[in-house]
Structures are given as structure tokens and as C-alpha cells.
Amino acid sequence: MSKEDNKENGAQSVSRRDFLRKAGTYSAASLSGAAMLLSNPKPAQATTNVEWAEHFQKNYRLMTEEEKQEALDRLEKRYSEEFGKEVTVDGSPAMDGVLFGYALNIQKCIGCRRCAKACVAENNQSRGDEQQIEWIRVLRLEKGQFSADDRDNAGYPGDYGIQVGGNAYKPAGVVLEGQHYYEAEQVPEKDAFYMPMQCMQCEKPPCVKVCPVQTTYRDPDGIVVIDYNWCIGCRMCIGACPYWARRFNWGEPSLPAEEMNPVTHYLGNRPRMKGVAEKCTFCVQRTRKGRWTACVEVCPVGARKLGNLLDPESDVRKVLETKKVFRLRADLNTYPKFFYFMD
Amino acid sequence: MISYRLFGSAIGLCLLAAASTAPVFGEATQQGKECFESRDGRSQVVQREIAPGTPNVKCSPTTSGVLWWGDPFDGTIPMGDMAVEADYTHEEAVVKPREPQIDKNKLLTICAVACHNGEYVPVPENKNPRPLKMHKDIVPDSMELKHGKGAIWCLDCHHPDNRTKLVDNFNNEVSFNQPQNLCGKCHGQVLRRWREGIHGKRIGMWNKGGKKRWWVCTECHNPHDIQQGDRTSGFAQLHPEPAPNLPKTMANADHERVKHGPGH
16 A cells, blocks of 8 residues: 555544544634624623634534533533633433422511522623623512402402402502512512512423524423523523513623632533523522532521432422422423422 | 611621622532521531632632532431331431530530539429520520411420430430421421431432432421511521523513403
8 A cells, every 4th residue: 555545544534523623623713703703793601712623513412422521521621721720511312210399488588588699609691780680589578468358249240250359440450560679678568479480390391392493402400591502592482481581682791700610510600691581490400419509508587408409308389289389480391390389 | 789788696706797799699618608508507518629620619609608519428327217117217317416516616515514514504304484584596585486386385395404406205315406306396296207208408429329418307497486477387497599691682571560360
């Protein structure tokens, strides 16, 4: 065999990915050109050092184990440089025999919003005045009254009263719609109760159904996750979610390096980029390692419970067995795994 | 900004008002800053580094409440056996000792030797309520103790001649670290729910058999003013974290406060 032949065989054995990677590494011109084309014209945090390979990676779900590991290593390296600390990007898959469920004691919640802020600290959401994202919103609702008068048919012709506690002309029960932006001096307030809402991790998630690129999907442990790299920012999922649980990065996320949480998961709290949807993942970086979510740990009244729905001994199952439980918008057949309960 | 945490202790140690200056979110690691876990003034924790770059807690810059635990088991001790049989023994249950928190100014120690040593303040002959001359910072009007609706008084919970301990119905000493052994005497159902993990709070590992820090009763509840004011729960009122930013096109949130009356 001649020297020439050898060379040719060698060239053929290079895979397409290797070729692309080498092209990216060796050719400064092509790298900078690609970066100019592909990244934001305004270079910022999460997109400055994006590698060529990151743009061309597959949907996370379709990657082989090897490709996943490459993607994780790549991100670890990039984030560590960007934030000036050792960042780990975990790729733990769902645990066997675990289906996460959440229970929230609506009677105990005092509306202090610590869960929402703890979530931001844990999950690296964008913060500051320009671009603020919170995955949990706490609604303040006014306590209503049910009286015998409200239950009658006053205002209706004949016996057609169908509403319990009021009618079309006379609202009762909850007389105000929820307030997101309440600014009480002290909570809990006398006439209010509070209802925190976040991703319900539905069994039949409408957001997954509508995603045109299938970048969001439901893992076997019941957590609906997003591969941010594959997200095209069409916001179909945001429109489809009946719980207002998804958020969109309209601007470049602002995440100060000193506040960045370096323990991240690929599908969870790794720094996001502009133009992608994001949502609560039950702190996938924690729960898949056995830890409770940040909101469960921080709730000062212990209103929040997380557990394995498949384990009859778990606290969530005990709540379901012994308490009065309801789910939000059960009529939509999304089957949320987020339960509200009362003592 | 608001300075709302001005309080003094019995021996005149005044803690500084924690006035939040910059409302920038999460000034993560301020060494030596004091914040509270559940109740302001009664479950304080001092920020420090437990590992390079990892604080023991992260505090909210606006309310000084703890938002994040670096190590949920930092500073904890084993919970020990529970008086009533429970299926928690297979778990690694730990609690944060309450005694150092209550005794941070050596109050309990001083109580036990200075006044309640059996000489200065004689042990009362009966448990009938009488006006207190001391401890009005804890119980402003002892004839109207905000706990038990008049049915109980100090010595039903505090040991008559060992003030470093609590006492249960059978005159057994109860450590301040294990208040559930006392509280459960009346609040049995709550104790049961607490044991099952559906009342109260735990942090650490969610899975069965995982290590957990259990939160004891007095970390969240103030036993001296359970019934008070406009409160809707057994939990003290506190300052909420700030509201999320309004959307850029919105000047205020008045639309939320409009009553949707008839015709809506």
C-alpha cells in the first residue's frame, strides 16, 4: 500500500462530528464566523463562549450516552470559565420506581414568598430590574363568605340557581381575583389566603403536546423537562399551559457570577440563554440526588411536601390519604401531580 | 428602608436593627451577617463559609430570612428516641439544638443560678396564675397568657426549680432541644402528623431512610403568643419578600384590586 492510499483511508475514517469539531478548533476564521452568525449580536453571559459543537448537538433525548457526556463536559467547561467557579452539569436520569408528587397545604401558607425567592437562588433564574423570572407565583385571594342568602336563587327566574354561593349578579365565595403583586406590611393578612402556583408536572402536559420540536418532554419520574439548546422559542408551550407555569427569556438573562448556583443539571437549573422557555423542574438537580426541592426546604411554615407517589409510606401519599385534597383545573384532564390540601 | 427588627433581651443586649440598604437580590455571602431560619429573633443563624465558596446559608437581603441551606445538617445533633413509638428510627433523624439558641446570652444558665435557684424567687406553692414582675418581654400580661386560653400557666411547661429544662405532665424533665415531648402531651394529633412528616418541616433527603433535619415545634411557633392579633395561623406574622417586578408596560397593579362586582 502506498503512502498516498494510507492518507486517504485515514481521512475517510474521520467521522462527521470529528471533522466538524476539528474544523471548529483549527479554523479560527470559521469559528468566529459561526459565532457571529449564530450567537446574539450583543455578546452576553451565557452566549459568549458557545462552542460550535453546542449549536450542532442533537436533541438531548436522542443523544447516545457518549454524546450526552460530551455535551455535559462541554457545558461544564464553558460555565466554569464564564462564572469563574467550578460548575458541575449533571445528567442524572430519572430514578427507578419514583414518581414525584407535590402537596401544598393551602391553609398553612402565609404568603411570605420565600419559596419564590429561594427558587430563584437555587435555579439560576434571571434577576434584576431588566429581566426578572420567577417560576413560582404566590396569589393572594380574598376570603369570601358563604351564607344562606347567597345560596338561594335570588336574581334568577324560577329555580334555576346553579351557582353555589352567589349568582351572576352577586358574587360570593372568592369575591376578588387573585393578586400577584400584593405588598403587605405583614403576612398573613387577616382577610386573605394565599395560593402558590408553579409547574404542576402534569401527567398529560399540554405544553409537551404542543411543542413543535419536542424539546420539552416528560421524564419517567414525572418531571416535565426542557432541553434549552433545542428550544426554538416559539412559546407554544407558554400558550398551552393552563397554569401559567412557564416563563420566557425575552432578554439576555442577568445572573451575577457570585450568585450563580454552580450545582446544575442539564435539564434543570443550568444557565439559560435568551429566547428559550423555562419552568419549574422540581429542582431536578436536587431531587434526583435525594434532596428536597429548594421551596420545600425554605417554606417557614412547612406547607410544602414532596414525595414519591409510588411509595405508600411517603408524606405525599399520607397527605392524599388523610387530608382534603384538590387539584387545580381538574376539568382539563391534565392530571397535575401537584396537590393542594387542607387540614 | 424599613428597620423592623429592633429588639432587646432581658439583660440588655440589643441586637442591631437589620436595615436592608440595597434591594439587590441575594448578596449571597456576607460573612457574619445574621439572619433567621423561621422566626425573627428566635431562630437566628450567622452566615459563614462551610466550604470554599459555599455559605452555610443564603439570606434574603430584604427580610433577612434564610433562603438556602448550604448543608442542611450543619450544626445538628441526633434527635434521639421519641417517647412514643414511631417508625422514624430507621431514618437518620437530626435536629438543631434549641438550647444554644435560647441560651445565646446565657439566659437559661443565669436563670438557674441567679434567681431560680430556690432562694431569690421561691418556688410558688401552687400553679395559679399571678402577675409577673419579670419576663414581661416574653409574656407581657401573664394573667392573659396567649396560650391555652387560660387553662395553663408557666409552670405547666417550665420546670419549677430547674429553669434550664421544661417539664411534662409527669414531672419529667424535658430538654429545650426536644419540645415535642412536651407539646405532644396536649397536641397529640399534631405530634402524630409531625411524626409522619405531614405537619411541620424537614429538610435534607426526601427518600425513605434518608437523612433529615426535623424541625421541632418551637422553631416555628412561639409558645407564648399562639393566639394573638389578626393572625390566621399559629405562626407569627412576618414581612413578605418583595413582589415580582411589574411588566414593563404596567405602571401599577391597581387592576388587581378592582372589585369585580355585579355586571362583571
